[in-house]
Amino acid sequence: EAQVTQNPRYLITVTGKKLTVTCSQNMNHEYMSWYRQDPGLGLRQIYYSMNVEVTDKGDVPEGYKVSRKEKRNFPLILESPSPNQTSLYFCASTPLAGRQETQYFGPGTRLLVL
Amino acid sequence: KQEVTQIPAALSVPEGENLVLNCSFTDSAIYNLQWFRQDPGKGLTSLLLIQSSQREQTSGRLNASLDKSSGRSTLYIAASQPGDSATYLCAVPPINTGTASKLTFGTGTRLQVTL
Numbered sequence: 001e002a003q004v005t006q007n008p009r010y011l012i013t014v015t016g017k018k019l020t021v022t023c024s025q026n027m028n029h030e031y032m033s034w035y036r037q038d039p040g041l042g043l044r045q046i047y048y049s050m051n052v053e054v055t056d057k058g059d060v061p062e063g064y065k066v067s068r069k070e071k072r073n074f075p076l077i078l079e080s081p082s083p084n085q086t087s088l089y090f091c092a093s094t095p096l097a098g099r100q101e102t103q104y105f106g107p108g109t110r111l112l113v114l
Numbered sequence: 115k116q117e118v119t120q121i122p123a124a125l126s127v128p129e130g131e132n133l134v135l136n137c138s139f140t141d142s143a144i145y146n147l148q149w150f151r152q153d154p155g156k157g158l159t160s161l162l163l164i165q166s167s168q169r170e171q172t173s174g175r176l177n178a179s180l181d182k183s184s185g186r187s188t189l190y191i192a193a194s195q196p197g198d199s200a201t202y203l204c205a206v207p208p209i210n211t212g213t214a215s216k217l218t219f220g221t222g223t224r225l226q227v228t229l
Contacts (some may be wrong), residue, residue, distance in 0.1 A: 004157070031215045041219040042118075043203070050213075058216070090157060100146050100165060100207075100214045105157035 002027045006091050012112045013081055021076045023091030025105035029092045029104070032074040033058065034066065034086040037108075043090065049074055054080050081113045116181075116208040124176045125196055128228050135189040135223045137204035142182045144206040145214035149178050149189050151196035152201040152222065162189070194227045201225070 004025045025032065033048035035058075045058030048051055049068040058107055065077040074093075077086060091106040117140045127133050137147070146165050150158040158215040162171045170179040177190040180203070187204055201224045205217040 026204065033215070035219075041216075041217040043205075045216060048216060050215075077168040092158075094215050102148060102163050102218065103158075103207070103215070104160070105150075107157045108155075 002104070002110055004093055004104050006089075006109050007104040008109060009107065012114065014114050015082055016080050019078050019081060019111075021078075021089060021091075021111070022064065023074045023076065024072050025074075025091075025093040025104070026072065027093065027095070027104065029093035029095050030071070031096070032068065033092050033103075034064070034074070034076045035090045036060065036085075036094065037090065038087050041050045046076070046089075075082060078096050081111075083113045085111065087111060116144075116206065116218045118204060118206060118218050119169040119218035120202075120223050122223060123221070124224040124226075126226045126228060128195060129194060131194050131227075132190065132196055133225070134191050135191070135202050135225070137187040137219065137220055138187070139185045139187075139206050139218075141208050141210070142185050144182065145209060147178075147180050147187050148205045148217070149176075149187075150205065156168060158203065163190045177204060191225075194225075196229060198229045199226050 007022045032039045034046040035043040037043045047066040089109045092103045094103045148163045149161040164171045166181045175192040202224045203222045205219045207214045
């Protein structure tokens with residue numbers, strides 16, 4: 001089944017404890033991105049990747065890191081999480097970067113930073 | 115900077131009614147406009163994608179229109195069903211971002227269809 005998977009789905013952590021949220025797609029998509037969703041603010045893009053080893057900042061990149069060593073994986077890294085990073089996170093992918101194609105979203109990761 | 119607004123924020127209708135969800139955007143220079151559905155605890159599911167050169171797209175009971183010059187799109191749902199209850203989001207990739215892949219989202223309309 002074609003899909004975008006995220007792990008974990010739910011995570012409670014404490015301030016300053018490094019964490020990684022994994023994202024994987026099995027559709028050989030070029031473009032992958034991370035969004036966070038907050039009440040009243042909608043979805044905002046954190047980072048995106050046009051292809052392997054090509055990543056760039058989105059609208060709200062502060063406090064996050066990403067890497068794209070393989071086409072299928074695009075992990076989101078929080079080196080030192082803070083309470084303002086409590087949010088619902090989505091990974092998304094699309095077949096060809098820059099083309100007008102729909103995006104496929106993962107199920108989301110709900111993060112609580114205490 | 116592109117801003118996308120969706121009104122109303124929430125809507126409750128009885129089963130069987132036809133309804134319209136609205137989306138407006140400030141910069142008309144867009145590659146396309148997409149409508150998504152979000153169910154609680156799940157990700158977003160793409161419903162319709164309208165190219166900038168198109169006026170509307172249809173999929174089953176859904177019809178989306180696009181008026182770029184006025185910065186508006188509508189999602190029409192015919193004969194609503196309880197299973198249509200979800201949050202509906204519109205999103206646009208502004209041309210000034212240089213890629214059709216970078217989306218700016220509205221904050222969504224939460225729809226509840228009652229029996």
